[in-house]
Amino acid sequence: MRQSNAGISRNRMNLDSAGRAPLNADNVSAAADLYGPIAAVRRDRLDRLVAQIRSRRREPRVCLYALSVDGHAPRTSFELARAYAESQSWQVAPGQSYADRAGATSPECRPGWGLVRDRIRAGFTDGVVVVTADAIGLHVDEYRRELDWFAEHCAFVALVMPETVGRLA
Template identity: 55%
Template sequence: MDVERERDARWNPQMVWVEPDPIARLAALRRDNLQQVVSQVLSKGRAPRVCRYALSVGGQWPSTSLGAATAFAVRNAWQVGGEGQTFTDHRGASSPNLRTGWRLVRKLVRSGYADGVVVTTTSVISPHADEYEQELNWFALHCAFVAVVAPASQVGRL
């Protein structure tokens, strides 16, 4: 379908072609997966278990971000893990796969101890739309979700 759109756009330059907003598409992907996983967990008679993840800047503990993630989870009646389920990394490594804390989040999900992760903005996971999408797909594949406190973040926009 995308190939056909590109071909048609090339052969019909006089037509106005509207490209879908990648931010909206990723937000819908995240939202749909979150709703599906939460529904499945609730149907089993338990609250979703979540861990929290944030980036620290200048060696400071990201207490505000983690507090916002906790408040968001509590408002949604999700079970928030304790200190063993709170993960942070220093801002710097752009790829989430290179960060120790993010790898621990994935390990917790993969082992079945968490149904999802709560972050403050999408850019905490990655400022690059393609990397962020890869992470969303990984969570969907492992029947887990990503919850974002402020989902209006502009991932992939410079």
């Protein structure tokens, strides 16, 4: 009696050319986009605040913030942030660039970030421009907490590169 090859053929047809099982929608999972909803809220706040400021016939006043790596001044980050602010017609006063050393400290423990918050609290600045969300907080909870602080103080955070760019988690 001859053995059937039907089962073997059927199993081979379920593999792609690399020998992997084909994608099945029921078996595919993706990491949750934790920054997508935050980005939408941040951008909405920014747009709303900028519109309110401009309705009073003035341009938003911003400061720049960046992290330095290995003790080097973050010139490129400041240049990118300044170019972004200028492209939006926002005012960046001389001497309104603040930096901290890159590291694991939380934002509220950084002296430069503290100066940014002081400017916001005193009403001298309407917002801050940074290149990426990672400059504010390395963890989504830290970042969200800082965005909430800015919202409570009627200020905005502008990013040169949106939260969703380059993020895999």
